[in-house]
Each structure stands twice: as structure tokens, then as C-alpha cells.
Amino acid sequence: MSQDVEDTQGMNYLVSLPRRVVIIYIPLLVFLFVLLFPFYWMGITAFKPNAELLSRTGNPFWVIAPTLAHFKHLLFETAYPDWMWNTILISTVSTFFSLAASVLAAYAIERLRFSGSRQVGLSIFLAYLVPPSILFIPLAYIVFQLGLYDTRWALMLTYPTFLIPFCTWLLMGYFRSIPYELEECALIDGASRLQILTKIVLPLAVPGLISAGIFAFTLSWNEFIYALTFISSSENKTVPVGVITELVEGDVYHWGALMAGALLGSVPVAVMYSFFVEYYVAGMTGAVKE
């Protein structure tokens, strides 16, 4: 432990405690407060009865008579369960599909070294930089032409366009770290390339697969503009789009239900993230650092 402290602390022992409180702990607490307050506010609003929501008296930071009415309204009087199911289905399918395609692509670029693999690797990186905001109009046109408009397929097929470049780029980095010798041994033993990939490379790249998978899942869970553009009927919407487009009725904002919807839609990703924080961070920073 002391060794560890010395390594990470550097020369911090030279800084006195009162000074540390002022220059480190207070700013850090302010950061944490600002970053987390909207979540607290979302949570507390979701449990407030309407009377408390719309009163200016009393302490707004606490809830006196918590209620589940907003959640009940959401689950039984709106299509929210459908949106949740769509989001889970679309995110899972597009993540798995992208992972499979990316594993093959990354292995080909990094290890098969076919002619032109460097250029392909570079174009994958460039594809990662193309934002959905400039693609959604022509994609809407294509989706319409293919007869996929207002189907879940429209999203399951278009989400991989931003997932595959990211996953491939990340996995290329992981594959690069696996020693060539392992593959050479297997080749001499008569293994085919596919066997090498499934029996040697993939087991060694599990952390990379988890990083890519978790990141891809949150990206597709959060996707908004494609889902907003390609889907029109309520039962095919995803959670972010459904909450925004269906829970707002004219000028009457059902703040309780909106917050409950936002909370329920955020919890699954937050829970998944909490289990795989290290992998998520590795995925996010890995893609930037490479």
C-alpha cells in the first residue's frame, strides 16, 4: 500500500492538508455536485405527486409524500413497455452483429495483412468520424427505398454504421497486442485461420470484446436522431424518442411521467456501466489514444 501511495502520490506529501482541502477536495466536491445534481433532480421529481411538483412553497429538494403514480401511468397507460423492449432488442441485435463483423474485419486488417489492409484500416478510422447528423437525410431516403421505414430493421441495420468503425478500431488495438508466435504455432499444427480466430485470438481478446460490446451497447441505447427520423408509429419507437415525442402533450408537460421515463430509460445503461466501468473506460480512452 505504501509503495502504491508513493507511486501515485508523487510529491503530494509536500502539500499540507488544509491546502489540499482548498485546492483539491472543495473543487472536486463542486464538480461532483454539478455533475450529479440533474440525476438527483430527475429521481426526486419522478416520485413527487403533482401537487408537490407544482407548488412553490415548501422545500423542493425533498419529497414529502412519495408516489409511484408516475411510474404506474408510464407502465400501464403509455406504450413505454414497448419502447423499452424495442430499445433492448435493437441495442442487443446491433451490438452483437457489429461485434461479429468487427472481429472478422479487425482480424483481417491486423493479422491477415491482405494487400491494401493499411488503407482499409485508415478508412475505418475515417468512417468512425462521420457523424450521424450528416447522414440521416440520405439514410432516411435509402431506408424508405428499401421499404424499411418505420420498422425495427431500419435501426438494426443503420446502427452498425457507427458501431462497426468504433469496434473494429478498438479490436485492432487488442489484436495487435497478441503475440504472432501463438498463431504461428497453431498454423504449424494445421489449424485454419477461422480456428485460430475462434480458439486462440478471441479467448485472448475477451477484455477487448467486453469493452467494445459495452461501449457499442450504450451508443445504440443512446442513439436518437436515426430513431427519431426512421420510426413514426408509437409501438416501434425507442425509449429516448418515445419519451420525447409521446409524453409531451401540447403545452401540458407531465413532468413526473417525463422524469420517471427518463429515469427508467437511464437505469439499465447505468447498471450495465457500473458492472463494467473499467472495460468501458478502457474502450473509450483506447479508441482515443490509439
Added chain:
Amino acid sequence: MHRLLENRNFLGLAFMLPAAVLLLLFLTYPLGLGTWLGFTDAKVGRAGVWVGLDNYEYLFGDAVARLSLFNTLFYTVVASVIKFALGLWLAILLNQNIPFKSAVRAVVLLPFIVPTALSAIAFWWIYDSQFSIISWVLVKLGWIDTYIDFLGEPWLARLSTIAANIWRGVPFVAICLLAGLQTIPPSLYEAASIDGAKPSQQFWYVTLPLLTPIIAVVMTFSVLFTFTDFQLIYVLTRGGPLNSTHLMATLSFQRAISGGALGEGAALATAMIPFLLAAILFSYFGLQRRAWQQGATDK
């Protein structure tokens, strides 16, 4: 057949096939199609004909489109500068020896994990003209008399949306820069301090130069995300009041999808590409610099 399976070019092609087909069909083709649509008068449900630069000429003469360009640049520059400053500060704080370090780091990233559209709803409520919690606190403190209409006044709305964007972007910048900070060996700081460098000098002459390559990449990503932002504005203001918060992305959605003028919207979206290219080229030179800065240790 067996020989074919041993050929790396054939195998490479076969392995690339699923990814390549998907990317060519749903990324490269739409990119070209979008550019083409920008030169046509296509409407929803009607293929357009070539009209040359008409869309661009029209947009150039359109006050709302010009305003959206200004808004986008203002939004990107202000938000990115503040995200960088706060992100670097937070990264340095997180790099200290603090209790519950990994838990704090995990919690910090939450705004980035949660769907933007959903956290934007929380901001919508925080900015509400009648029930804003910020106004409530300020009134209780006696600093203001009437509730602030955060999203009702043009400049106030611009700043409010920028604040929400910063809130979401700071964790990304901070965690990426933290990863960069952790690669700087503590021995460099010890050496600098033996040579008599003050903490501020250590920051300017050790931390910053070694962090420059990763700053270049992280900020390029941040600028790309911010420049093409859509969700936050769509949820908070839909471009209002008086189009004062319309970004190019939200305006192109409004014109192309809500308004049906596909060609015009596509032209507006295509007009973003030169700016994105400029940002990417900037990143490219940042990367180039990294090669000589870190020499052989470069991964």
C-alpha cells in the same frame, strides 16, 4: 479450394465482407447520396432533379440558415473551450491521491453514459420558466425577484443549452485526459522539482507538452460531437426562441424531415462537412506531432 483458403488476400476479402457491405451501403453510399441530394430539389416522396447550386444560394440568402451557422460556431467554440478547461481541471483533480478514487471516477462519467435525450429532459425541467430550481434558489437567496426564463430569451437560451452541453461533455474530456495524465512518469515531476520548478512551471513545461497529443485527439472528437449536436437542442428548444438556438443539424432536420425539403436539408448537412474536415486535419497534425514527441514508445 484449400489453396484459396490459404490465400491471405482471398481470406482478407472474405473476412472484410460483412463490415464492408454494411458500411458501403449505409455509410459511403448515403454520404455520396447526401451530397447529390444537396444539388437537387428532392422532396419527401418525390425524386428531385439537378438544380446546381440553387440550394446553397438560397441558404446563403436565408437569414435563418446564416443564423444557424453563427449559432453552431458560437456553440462549438464556447462549449469546447470551457469543456477543455474544466475537463483538464477535473482530470488533474482525479489524478491526485484521493479517497474512493475509482468510485469517484466511475460516478463522474455518468452524464456521458446516460442517453442525452433523457438527461436533456432533466435540464428542461431545471430550466423551466415557472418551476426552475435554479430560480427558486436564487429567489430564496434574495439575488433575483422574478423567475428566470432560461429558454425564453435568445442569448439566455444559447448560454443555457451550452451549459447543458458542457455538463455532458466535461466527463468525456476529463476521463480521456486522465488516461493521458496517468502515462506521464512521476519521475519527470521529481526531476523538475529538483531543478527548482514551481507547481505552475511543472504544469506548463511537463504536463502540458506531454499531454498535447492526446489533447489534440480528444478535443477533435469533442469538437466533432459538439458541432454536429442535435439531441440536446431538439429536446430543450427545438431551435427556438426565434431560431436563436438552431444548429445546422437541427435546422436541416426541420427543413428536410419536418418540412419535407430533402434537397435543402441535405445541402445544409453537406455544408457542415468542410468544417468537420478542418477539425479532422487539425487532429491529423496533432497525431503527426505525437510520433516524434514520444519516439519509439509510441504505440
